[in-house]
Amino acid sequence: xxxxxxxxxxxxxxxxxxxxxxxxxxxxxxxxxxxxxxxxxxxxxxxxxxxxxxxxxxxxxxxxxxxxxxxxxxxxxxxxxxxxxxxxxxxxxxxxxxxxxxxxxxxxxxxxxxxxxxxxxxxxxxxxxxxxxxxxxxxxxxxxxxxxxxxxxxxxxxxxxxxxxxxxxxxxxxxxxxxxxxxxxxxxxxxxxxxxxxxxxxxxxxxxxxxxxx
Numbered sequence: 001x002x003x004x005x006x007x008x009x010x011x012x013x014x015x016x017x018x019x020x021x022x023x024x025x026x027x028x029x030x031x032x033x034x035x036x037x038x039x040x041x042x043x044x045x046x047x048x049x050x051x052x053x054x055x056x057x058x059x060x061x062x063x064x065x066x067x068x069x070x071x072x073x074x075x076x077x078x079x080x081x082x083x084x085x086x087x088x089x090x091x092x093x094x095x096x097x098x099x100x101x102x103x104x105x106x107x108x109x110x111x112x113x114x115x116x117x118x119x120x121x122x123x124x125x126x127x128x129x130x131x132x133x134x135x136x137x138x139x140x141x142x143x144x145x146x147x148x149x150x151x152x153x154x155x156x157x158x159x160x161x162x163x164x165x166x167x168x169x170x171x172x173x174x175x176x177x178x179x180x181x182x183x184x185x186x187x188x189x190x191x192x193x194x195x196x197x198x199x200x201x202x203x204x205x206x207x208x209x210x211x212x213x214x
Contacts (some may be wrong), residue, residue: 003209004090004097006119006126008147011057012103015160015183017044019129020100021051022183023078023158026198026205028056029096034088034118035109036062037102038069041171044100051194060091063169067100073108083110099124105143116146125153127180129172132164137171144175147200156208180208 007023009016017033024031036043049059064083066075076083091097101107101115101120108114119126126147130140142156147154156178159168168179181201186193 002194004099004122004124006122006124006204007098007100007129008105008115008119008126008143009101009129010143011131012107012207014129014131016100016129017047018186018189019127019158019160019183020098021048021194022197023127024048024057024098025052025054025194026202027096028054029098030060030091030093031098031100032062032091032101033100034063034085035066035072035102036064037066037072037075040065041149042068044127050070051189051191053195055190056095058093058095060093065089071108072102076110083113085109085113085121089129090122093105093183104139105146111148113203116150116152119152125155127155128157129160129162129176131165132159137167138169141175144177159181178208180204
């Protein structure tokens with residue numbers, strides 16, 4: 001097993017899946033979302049699979065799939081499933097693996113376990129996905145503090161969607177955290193757009209990843 005990196009978010013619906021697709025294309029990395037809640041016919045792994053162009057990346061099967069689009073702990077209760085993180089097995093691969101979490105960093109995975117707990121349990125570094133909206137500076141800085149307090153190495157922040165130079169500069173300065181890539185809001189989201197974006201950010205990604213101890 002080579003490097004495994006958690007793709008974490010400051011909130012739900014923040015663009016982790018799109019970011020994961022771009023990152024997987026840029027690094028020709030594998031992708032795994034261990035827990036999928038809701039929209040199973042268009043689940044995140046299928047979205048990523050459709051957006052990849054390279055022949056090296058593999059999309060791995062989810063460990064748990066839940067029928068309801070809500071927090072995993074609540075969706076699992078409805079489906080009568082007990083999510084036991086200790087039974088998760090990282091997919092075997094010789095490639096870099098991107099593990100996409102669900103929801104925000106403290107979203108409950110079970111009644112006693114959060115996404116931050118999962119990253120910590122698996123001893124993974126993280127890339128944090130943010131988005132510019134009213135309140136996102138607070139959410140981003142809070143998430144960075146949670147990760148640091150748990151001694152989770154953070155490679156950097158990816159901004160998904162519209163840019164806000166003032167907000168991003170504040171996050172970098174106050175949070176002492178580099179923004180390693182910006183992913184634009186795509187007019188058309190397809191393989192070609194993802195590939196072009198991946199080529200644009202690859203150099204910055206590789207540069208920042210070199211300084212993180214896995």
